[in-house]
Amino acid sequence: MALRLSALQRLLLARLLDLAVVLVAVSMIVFAMIRLIPGDAVAIMLGANTEVTPDRIAALRAQIGLDRPIHEQYLGWIAKVLRGDLGTSLWTGRPVIDEIAVHVWPTVQLTVLALVLGAGLAVPAGCLMARLRGGGADAAMRIVTVAGLTIPSFWLGIVMILALAMVAPSLQLLGYVPFSVDSVGNVTRLALPAFALGLPILANLSRLVRSAMLDALGQDYIRTARAKGVPERGVVYRHALRNALIPFVTSVGIMTGYLLGGAIVVEQVFAIPGLGRLILGAIAERNYPLLQATILMVTLGFVVVNFLVDLLYLAIDPRVRA
Amino acid sequence: MRLLWFAVALVVVQGLVAGFAGFVAPYDPVGQDIMARMQGPSAAHWLGTDQFGRDVLSRIIHGSRTSLFVSALAVGVALALGGTLGLVAAFYRGWTDRLVMRAMDVLFAFPVMLLAIGVVAVLGPRQETAAVAIAVVYTPIFARLLRGPALVVCESDYVTGARAAGAGDGRIIFLHVLPNLASVVLVQTSLLLSAAILVEASLSFLGLGTQPPTPSLGLMLAEGRNFLMLAPWPAVFSGMAILLLAFGLNLLGDALRDTLDPRLRGQP
Numbered sequence: 299m300a301l302r303l304s305a306l307q308r309l310l311l312a313r314l315l316d317l318a319v320v321l322v323a324v325s326m327i328v329f330a331m332i333r334l335i336p337g338d339a340v341a342i343m344l345g346a347n348t349e350v351t352p353d354r355i356a357a358l359r360a361q362i363g364l365d366r367p368i369h370e371q372y373l374g375w376i377a378k379v380l381r382g383d384l385g386t387s388l389w390t391g392r393p394v395i396d397e398i399a400v401h402v403w404p405t406v407q408l409t410v411l412a413l414v415l416g417a418g419l420a421v422p423a424g425c426l427m428a429r430l431r432g433g434g435a436d437a438a439m440r441i442v443t444v445a446g447l448t449i450p451s452f453w454l455g456i457v458m459i460l461a462l463a464m465v466a467p468s469l470q471l472l473g474y475v476p477f478s479v480d481s482v483g484n485v486t487r488l489a490l491p492a493f494a495l496g497l498p499i500l501a502n503l504s505r506l507v508r509s510a511m512l513d514a515l516g517q518d519y520i521r522t523a524r525a526k527g528v529p530e531r532g533v534v535y536r537h538a539l540r541n542a543l544i545p546f547v548t549s550v551g552i553m554t555g556y557l558l559g560g561a562i563v564v565e566q567v568f569a570i571p572g573l574g575r576l577i578l579g580a581i582a583e584r585n586y587p588l589l590q591a592t593i594l595m596v597t598l599g600f601v602v603v604n605f606l607v608d609l610l611y612l613a614i615d616p617r618v619r620a
Numbered sequence: 621m622r623l624l625w626f627a628v629a630l631v632v633v634q635g636l637v638a639g640f641a642g643f644v645a646p647y648d649p650v651g652q653d654i655m656a657r658m659q660g661p662s663a664a665h666w667l668g669t670d671q672f673g674r675d676v677l678s679r680i681i682h683g684s685r686t687s688l689f690v691s692a693l694a695v696g697v698a699l700a701l702g703g704t705l706g707l708v709a710a711f712y713r714g715w716t717d718r719l720v721m722r723a724m725d726v727l728f729a730f731p732v733m734l735l736a737i738g739v740v741a742v743l744g745p746r747q748e749t750a751a752v753a754i755a756v757v758y759t760p761i762f763a764r765l766l767r768g769p770a771l772v773v774c775e776s777d778y779v780t781g782a783r784a785a786g787a788g789d790g791r792i793i794f795l796h797v798l799p800n801l802a803s804v805v806l807v808q809t810s811l812l813l814s815a816a817i818l819v820e821a822s823l824s825f826l827g828l829g830t831q832p833p834t835p836s837l838g839l840m841l842a843e844g845r846n847f848l849m850l851a852p853w854p855a856v857f858s859g860m861a862i863l864l865l866a867f868g869l870n871l872l873g874d875a876l877r878d879t880l881d882p883r884l885r886g887q888p
Contacts, residue, residue: 316725319722320725320726320729323722323723323726323729324726324729324730327726328738331738331741331742334742335742335743336743336744437622437623440623440871440874441623441871444867444870444871444874445863445867447870448814448818448863448866448867448870449863450818450821450822450841450859450862450863450866452822452825452841452859453841453855453859453860453862453863454859456841456845456848456855456856456859457856457859459848460848460849460852460855460856463849554731555730555731555732556731556732558731558733558734559731559732559733559734559736560733560822562733562734562737562826563733563822563825563826566825566826567845577737578826578827581737581740581741581745581828586741589738589741593730593734593737593738596731596734597729597730597731597734600729600730600731601729604729
């Protein structure tokens with residue numbers, strides 16, 4: 299086939315192919331989940347809520363489709379998923395997709411807020427850290443950033459709640475109200491969890507920006523820019539920062555995964571009815587189909603975000619395109 | 621350098637205290653004293669007592685041991701499994717490499733906590749399954765981390781020399797390639813142990829790790845949360861202990877990286 303593709307098109311095609319392979323493999327692993335449960339998964343599921351009788355076991359087995367050959371089960375399941383049918387919740391009988399739709403927004407909002415907070419503050423913080431160099435300052439920055447990296451978000455959340463409850467007992471800190479209902483209440487209630495969740499990101503990314511800035515400032519093109527009389531501000535922000543942001547963008551994709559996972563935990567601290575509550579509830583009542591669908595959807599979201607970050611990387615780094 | 625020794629001292633002290641928990645802890649970590657419930661720090665109970673009158677310091681010391689044990693077990697398994705896969709991929713190249721690394725990519729596609737929660741949900745929430753979950757999550761990370769440097773080492777003259785001398789594949793991989801990656805292994809093991817402490821604490825906090833009454837830092841934090849306004853001590857101090865464990869190990873990895881590889885100095 300004499301199809302002529304540019305280097306960029308070939309790269310895009312290869313990435314799309316990679317994406318497809320990963321998506322199929324992820325779906326297979328998530329599909330296998332229920333089958334990997336030691337013992338009779340159906341009896342375990344029923345045991346959580348009702349009396350286990352042979353009739354009920356057979357009925358549930360047929361409902362989940364465990365009575366058919368494995369490849370048929372997978373193909374049937376994936377065909378339904380592609381049509382947006384994730385099955386019905388075991389105990390409430392509601393469509394799983396509806397349950398996820400209700401719980402997904404608080405988590406997405408929390409994740410995005412934490413990312414914006416962490417990544418947004420990391421750029422000025424990293425630039426500032428790049429300017430402060432020398433023995434004492436380096437060691438102090440290292441200790442502070444490592445502490446920021448390793449502070450447990452859920453503990454930070456609890457400590458902040460405790461501190462604010464002592465200072466201002468009347469403040470409403472817990473729970474969640476949709477943005478459309480009460481926009482001010484929405485943002486004020488998400489501010490603390492977003493900060494607790496975003497702090498490790500801030501620590502991580504500001505170190506990244508710092509070292510990338512130091513790296514970039516030592517390059518020849520910076521000397522050229524200075525030599526031709528570009529003012530120092532322009533050198534730092536237009537020339538150095540733009541190049542320093544390339545590794546930054548790549549890590550933002552990975553950070554999203556960290557934040558999605560961390561949000562599940564932080565949600566518990568702040569009583570936010572997000573995916574964390576859905577997942578833990580599903581585990582508690584052994585509602586495996588619901589758990590399976592939620593894990594699948596969140597992972598798909600994460601994979602797609604990383605794919606988009608990859609594309610963004612192509613857009614900002616001209617070297618990759620060549 | 622001074623930072624490295626500080627980190628080493630911090631980790632060694634924590635390791636010893638946790639390792640000899642039975643001797644160091646002033647009280648029985650599960651011994652209840654109903655008359656001394658929810659007390660603040662005092663001479664008798666340095667970090668106060670919880671809702672059952674159990675000594676918070678003793679529970680933290682024993683909880684640190686649980687955390688370190690579960691994390692070390694998980695990271696050890698992940699290192700053995702993922703490290704071997706990464707080395708094998710780098711050594712054989714070609715389709716072995718592609719197959720192994722593609723499989724690792726797939727595991728990598730899951731958000732860390734979500735994959736860990738999924739594994740625990742399948743196997744049932746227990747201390748051992750939390751370790752398995754963390755091992756599953758970290759296996760692809762070790763594979764990726766070791767494959768890159770291993771590719772370089774496999775190209776070196778001494779590996780060619782060993783092959784010419786008739787050394788078997790396994791011998792070359794583990795006796796010639798692996799020792800040259802010691803610094804990478806040391807640094808990453810330390811950093812990932814730190815991260816594993818946080819994942820273990822998160823799982824226990826969610827009730828998916830160590831089960832009561834076994835003292836566990838994450839579990840203490842979760843229980844303490846219910847009595848936060850009455851007795852903040854168990855929650856505050858157990859979280860501090862988690863932070864201190866993770867902090868020491870992370871700082872150690874960070875300082876080790878600088879010391880062992882000066883080219884990387886100042887990198888995140």
